[in-house]
Amino acid sequence: MQNKQAYVVAVVGATGAVGQQMISTLEKRNFPVKEIRFLSSKRSAGTVLSYNGESVTVQEATPDSFEGVDIALFSAGGSVTKELAHEAVKRGAIVVDNTSAFRMDPEVPLVVPEVNEKDLFEHKGIIANPNCSTIQMVVALEPIRQTIGLKKVIVSTYQAVSGAGVTAIEALKDQAQAFLNNEELAPSVLPVKSGEKHYQIAFNAIPQIDVFTENGYTYEEMKMINETKKIMHLPELEISATCVRLPVISGHSESVYIEVEKEMTVEELQNLLKDAPGIVLQDDPSQQLYPMPFYSIGSNDVFVGRIRKDLDNPLGFHLWVVSDNLLKGAAWNSVQIAERLIALNII
Amino acid sequence: MQNKQAYVVAVVGATGAVGQQMISTLEKRNFPVKEIRFLSSKRSAGTVLSYNGESVTVQEATPDSFEGVDIALFSAGGSVTKELAHEAVKRGAIVVDNTSAFRMDPEVPLVVPEVNEKDLFEHKGIIANPNCSTIQMVVALEPIRQTIGLKKVIVSTYQAVSGAGVTAIEALKDQAQAFLNNEELAPSVLPVKSGEKHYQIAFNAIPQIDVFTENGYTYEEMKMINETKKIMHLPELEISATCVRLPVISGHSESVYIEVEKEMTVEELQNLLKDAPGIVLQDDPSQQLYPMPFYSIGSNDVFVGRIRKDLDNPLGFHLWVVSDNLLKGAAWNSVQIAERLIALNII
Structure with missing residues (x-):
């Protein structure tokens, strides 16, 4: 400053x-x-x-x-x-x-x-x-857009309960303890507190975050789609999202498939992301090094790993992007x- | 018989x-x-x-x-x-x-x-x-292949620990209890018991199932790719996978993006899958009806929901596929x- x-x-x-x-x-x-x-x-x-x-x-x-x-x-x-x-x-x-x-x-x-x-x-x-799940993704995608262009994004999210607030964190912990005690505990918070139906999140995965829009996508999914286009100034970007809540306290993960405009090797893409602002590259299968939400808690960084070329499309890549949704998100x-x-x- | x-x-x-x-x-x-x-x-x-x-x-x-x-x-x-x-x-x-x-x-x-x-x-x-994560996906995709052709698949999985055996189930429960007690418990089972490094699975997500192959994909991912082509007799299918282990005891979930050969409405696709063998359609956002792993336990069926048209590609669809990995899987x-x-x- x-x-x-x-x-x-x-x-x-x-x-x-x-x-x-x-x-x-x-x-x-x-x-x-x-x-x-x-x-x-x-x-x-x-x-x-x-x-x-x-x-x-x-x-x-x-x-x-x-x-x-x-x-x-x-x-x-x-x-x-x-x-x-x-x-x-x-x-x-x-x-x-x-x-x-x-x-x-x-x-x-x-x-x-x-x-x-x-x-x-x-x-x-x-x-x-922006929305938590959008932020970490655009941090990872922007250096790619700048260097080799970005044409298409298909993302599936693995989102923590803390994105739904303190009551959702407590619900996850209480449900997990009840399950381990072989007790029944009626869920009352997720997927949407004000919604009609509530489901257990402990030892489960709920493919609904926020309420549904008329096209069958949830608001969370439409936020990722619309916000990404606005932030990256890419109104024509092809982008689609599936958002899923997990029994994870904090740390959102994302499986991201992208199609770019120009060919690049995995090593070149790794080097590009390694030096990009806000990103920590964790990508070494030989060392079992990849990002995970539990270990991202408390860090301001966006962690990227599991970078692979698509096996069919020479312009396609797969990435795994993790960040503490309460911090960078x-x-x-x-x-x-x-x-x-x-x-x-x-x- | x-x-x-x-x-x-x-x-x-x-x-x-x-x-x-x-x-x-x-x-x-x-x-x-x-x-x-x-x-x-x-x-x-x-x-x-x-x-x-x-x-x-x-x-x-x-x-x-x-x-x-x-x-x-x-x-x-x-x-x-x-x-x-x-x-x-x-x-x-x-x-x-x-x-x-x-x-x-x-x-x-x-x-x-x-x-x-x-x-x-x-x-x-x-x-x-076949591999558990492959089986439930091909059950959902086969009626689509038969009716409108299948060109491309991109799948991200949300897999339960029971796929890694009884010790992994125990590890998840023990780690969850230790975490709720604010105790430390060194992980020793996942992602791969014989591997060098082990990570906590409770309240985490691990983007490694089975060991890595030379192309950066895991064996689990390559199993899904190669087995799907063999079972469906589609050697030319474009297919890619990202496999992730979750703190879920049983029930694998899959976020599946497909590209088909002919246009079809979401309603037509729902009707097609509703009548297909082995499939239970659970797809009504207005009733918050969609498949979830916790509620799939004990059923032989493959549950399909969250069926949406891709917002850019008229031949693209998104599906959410869940099944008990120990049963149909x-x-x-x-x-x-x-x-x-x-x-x-x-x-």
């Missing part, structure tokens, strides 16, 4: 799974904070959290909470964003929003710094943080956007 | 995860058994199991164990098959082998009855049972082959 200024930062949804990670990420990054405000729903207000060793009481988020705020990191659900983001902007804040509320709004930049930080210059107060990407706003003198 | 004859049946590997399911499948199907022999390694010999309520002592499998045997169901690992299958054939048995030992042998039929039971007529004593397919041998008067 080139200037030594410090900022008034608000975290909206401070008690949630992502909010907690936003707070610890701001601490770890020594983010230039002049004053921190933790905001939440009325229900969670009053909770006392710590920031750099000091106690901070969570306050109910209202329009006035944003008076004097420079940067507001939102992760409290789409309805809170829709209610309060413009109020924050009106009071002079730049909003970095981790919900889907404004992601596809043509007036709102949707940003993954490794891919399209230039879009930050177009902001009108709100910047959207959410909290870290939001704080990283805030850091880039400072570094690029946008704020 | 048209004749009322009964047979001397041997189960080789009777104490294993698949062997146990073979025994209960023979019981459930009222298989025409004149005499049953449970065989195993020296280590497990002496174990007393039950068959239709009667105690049967497991005996060490030796060449002489197969004297008088009509049908020998092998599932005790490739080395046992290589050592004893020809000995069994020499003594007059037909061998149905659930290992990979002879699957790609051009002299050995590789059979999924719903797909290629005609190949049973070509047998020379040994019939191979192993024990049931083997017993079903034995039933078809009788029904077709081959034995």
